[in-house]
Amino acid sequence: MPTSTACRDADVAESLADAVRRASETHTPLRIVGGDSKRFFGRPSTDDVLSVASHRGVIAYEPTELVITARAGTPIVDIEALLATRGQMLAFEPPVFGPTSTIGGVVATGLSGPRRPFAGAVRDFVLGVTVLDGQGRSLRLGGTVVKNVAGFDGFRLMAGALGCLGVLLDVSLRVVPKPRAERALSLQLDNSASATLLTGLVRRPLPVSGAFHDGARLNLRLSGADAAVAQAAREIGGEDAPLGPWDDLRHMRLPLLSAPRLWRLAVPRTAGDLTLEGRWLHDWAGAQRWLVTDELADQVRAVAVAVGGHATLFRGAGPDEAVFTSLPPPLLALHQRLKATFDPAGIINPGRMYKEL
Amino acid sequence: MLDRFDPALDPTFVAPDRTRLIARLKAFLPNDGLLTTPEAMKVYESDGLAAYRGMPGLVALPRKTAEVRAVLMICADMGVPVVARGAGTGLSGGALPFPGCVLLSLSRFNQILGVDPDAMTARVQPGVRNLAISEAAAPFGLFYAPDPSSQLACSIGGNVAENAGGVHCLKYGLTVHNLQSVELVTLEGEIITLGGPAPDAPGFDLMALITGSEGLLGVITEVTVKLLPQPVHARVLLAAFASVRAGGEAVAAIIAAGIIPAGLEMMDNLALTAAEAHVHAGYPTDAAAILLCELDGATADIDEEMARVISVCEAAGATQTRVACDEAERAQFWAGRKGAFPAMGRLAPDYYCIDGTIPRRRLADVLEEIARLSREHGLPVANVFHAGDGNLHPLILYDARVDGQMEQAETLGGAILELCVAVGGSITGEHGVGREKINQMCAQFGTPEIEIFAAIKAAFDPAGLLNPGKAIPTLARCAEFGAMHVHKGAVPFAHLDRL
Known part of the structure; x- marks a missing residue:
């Protein structure tokens, strides 16, 4: 890709499609790259790079529609800055690992931040995508309206698919108004007392927008209208706390989250403490648990699966190590058939999610 | 009309040996589980789009997932089309029988398997009615948010198949946003669970793909939905406009002001006068259009947001704004909206x-x-x-x-x-x-x-x-x-x- 265009808006969909077509004809596997800021995530790949970074720019943003459409290479920081000028934001608070991080990468990895249990995940806000399939055909799936049930929701399928089903060209996302008030609280509670308190709190219509336990304290964030936030803060108690650590949590800058080998366990919020030795950080009111441990990978996965969840070796997987929890055979077979549907030659991010895909 | 399938434009299948099909299905379905006569099958001729009609070959009424699996495997083996049906309230002919098909009714899957107030989920069979879920959750202060107009009658399996919406999905999302997991039986007879009790599942988001897939990919045999806390308080505003354009502009302006109402509905003169005659909701029949804007949340916030909504509507040219003074009037305003479809019978x-x-x-x-x-x-x-x-x-x-x-x-x-x-x-x-x-x-x-x-x-x-x-x-x-x-x-x- 020519680097001279990487800093300005450009539509290079045609040359990307050509590149995919050529790769398809020659059976050359490609590694799709946006800002390459999440290279650590997923199974490692040494395939030829297909850079989407120069396919960039906001195509449409109409604040009254609560929808933004941008080319996949558009930096996520630019998009968030633009939304902020109109008092809007991305509700799913994606982690941003650097200024080069792109909206395409955000959707492809499907990673959501602290607000996820209260506002929804990336897949909940994707309204449509244009994607190149493995033969370089451009497909427009979904649209730019909030309600649209025509055709299969192939666009939602792209969220978190790690690029294994195609190369995202542009994405349309639903955005939300920024809350008028935001406030952080901190409570001196151990993990199990914190879990009990949270079970009661989330069942009530309170404006909670984040809940994490850092090993020592329960941290709560409240977002919403002024009166609701003030009233909830009075009811919950605890101490006022700065909002800064919430940004650090979101962008995974807290010390534990920067560990070279980091596990992510997605489990039922009510699962209770898990029997794995190590250092924990419980986010999403206990449904997303970060773990730094010396326990064996099989053991970590077995414990997560036993409570109905799964474990991802989020960072630090060795060359032959599995990253994601394996799928039951019938489900894997469906994944393989879907992969073959979108990418018959198997050239788009092969093996990035599972060795068999 | 489109209820006639066209061999040149639609899929075609070789007609199976009906006697053999019945014999094989009977081995898995109890006595009343298979309907074969035209009289018995008559009610399955159409769904909520009553203008479209067609006769199925057979109607299967399984009670267990294993029976659904057997029906699908037999049909796969014999090359027989299968049309799954929930409560039959759909408005697009999705459950219209394909000629010679086995119509697979999930109406006997009607059990609520459990409400977990701590996990805030309800595990239900697909034939459970939408409203029954909220009723079962109500003692815990919880509700199931998507509320299609047919919620008294429509079933959750059909809601998943259609990705149903409703009045409140502007704020609370569609069916796809309110699901925890789905059990699906494939034509090959695999029973697979998509989603799960954790916030996400490994692999592709197949639960999202299944939602809204209109019975083309598999048959849903169990659904776990997310429940939300019931809002403390709700108020509704009625705003009248002298032109449809002014009403439309008010809608955009409300959203632009950063307000996401729990419901924001519009009716034009023809609809509102019919509704008014039908249920006496108190609508101004001289208006070209009215908006109903419902806000929910903490009392103080509703008051503050309502003031902003009113000023936005006035700026857009509202000729009248009225906030329902109590719960009875709020119900009355909504009764007009909900009664608008039946009120068309007057016209x-x-x-x-x-x-x-x-x-x-x-x-x-x-x-x-x-x-x-x-x-x-x-x-x-x-x-x-x-x-x-x-x-x-x-x-x-x-x-x-x-x-x-x-x-x-x-x-x-x-x-x-x-x-x-x-x-x-x-x-x-x-x-x-x-x-x-x-x-x-x-x-x-x-x-x-x-x-x-x-x-x-x-x-x-x-x-x-x-x-x-x-x-x-x-x-x-x-x-x-x-x-x-x-x-x-x-x-x-x-x-x-x-x-």
Whole structure:
């Protein structure tokens, strides 16, 4: 890709499609790259790079529609800055690992931040995508309206698919108004007392927008209208706390989250403490648990699966190590058939999610 | 009419040996689990789109997942099409029997398997009614948010198959946003669980793909839904406007002000006067349009937001704004909206409900264009719809006893849907494509998209036996349908700005 265009808006969909077509004809596997800021995530790949970074720019943003459409290479920081000028934001608070991080990468990895249990995940806000399939055909799936049930929701399928089903060209996302008030609280509670308190709190219509336990304290964030936030803060108690650590949590800058080998366990919020030795950080009111441990990978996965969840070796997987929890055979077979549907030659991010895909 | 399947444009199957099929199914279904006579099968002739009718070959009424699995495996083995059906309230002919099919009714899967107030989920069988879930959750202060108008009768399995919406989905999302997990039986007889008790599941988001797949990919045998805390308080505003355009502008301005109402509904004069005569909701019958705007949350916030909504409406030219003074008046305002469809009976013997979505900012343009199309086609159209998310429900009034009027209504409906696509919207917001909008799919999508949809279906159902002739048109149908439009001349709605 020519680097001279990487800093300005450009539509290079045609040359990307050509590149995919050529790769398809020659059976050359490609590694799709946006800002390459999440290279650590997923199974490692040494395939030829297909850079989407120069396919960039906001195509449409109409604040009254609560929808933004941008080319996949558009930096996520630019998009968030633009939304902020109109008092809007991305509700799913994606982690941003650097200024080069792109909206395409955000959707492809499907990673959501602290607000996820209260506002929804990336897949909940994707309204449509244009994607190149493995033969370089451009497909427009979904649209730019909030309600649209025509055709299969192939666009939602792209969220978190790690690029294994195609190369995202542009994405349309639903955005939300920024809350008028935001406030952080901190409570001196151990993990199990914190879990009990949270079970009661989330069942009530309170404006909670984040809940994490850092090993020592329960941290709560409240977002919403002024009166609701003030009233909830009075009811919950605890101490006022700065909002800064919430940004650090979101962008995974807290010390534990920067560990070279980091596990992510997605489990039922009510699962209770898990029997794995190590250092924990419980986010999403206990449904997303970060773990730094010396326990064996099989053991970590077995414990997560036993409570109905799964474990991802989020960072630090060795060359032959599995990253994601394996799928039951019938489900894997469906994944393989879907992969073959979108990418018959198997050239788009092969093996990035599972060795068999 | 579209309830006739066309061998040249729709999938075709070789008729099976019916006696052998019955014998094989009987081995798995208890005595009353299989209906084979025309009299017994009569009620399954149509769904909520009653104008479309067809007879199934057989009706299977399983009670257990193992029985569903057996039916599917036998049908797969014998090459028999299968049409799954929930409560039969769908409005797009999605459960219309395909000729000779086994109609698989999930009505006996009607148990609530459990409400977990701590996890805030309800595990239910697919035949459980939408409203029954909220009723079961109410003692815990929880509710299931998606609320289609048919929520008294419609079943959750059908809601998942259609990705149903409702009045409150502007704030609380569609069915897809409120699911925790789904159990699905494939035609091959695999029982798979998509999603799970954790916030996400490894692999592709197949639960999202299944939601809204209209029975083309598998049969849903269990659903776990998310429950939400009931809001503390809700208030509703009625705002009247002297023109539909002013009302449409108020809708965009409310959203632009950073307010996401729990519901934001609009009715035009024809709809609101009929509703008023029907339920005496207190609507101003001299208004060209009214908005109902419901806000929920903490009391102090509602008061503050309501003041802002009122000033936005006034700035947009509202001739009247009235906040319901108590719960009784709030219920009364909503009764008019909810009674609007039945109220159409006062205006015409039949009505045909359309379900397009458009970008909110095009609301006024599109409503004016619908009025023009209504005059052109000679049938009145009343509008009552989810304005907040741009989901129109034009109601075409006609008389089925008058020869040709049903076809005329169908043609006008098709023209309205193509208008929605032309301004950047969709042919269906919540009712699904089903059989009804199979031709308009060709207007919304091009050949590559139709091909990929067909390939996705083939990944789950290689023989194409699940709900054939619905939701995804054949390329032959699109060629035929496209040719018809080229013949008519230029691009439809050339005089409107496109996105």
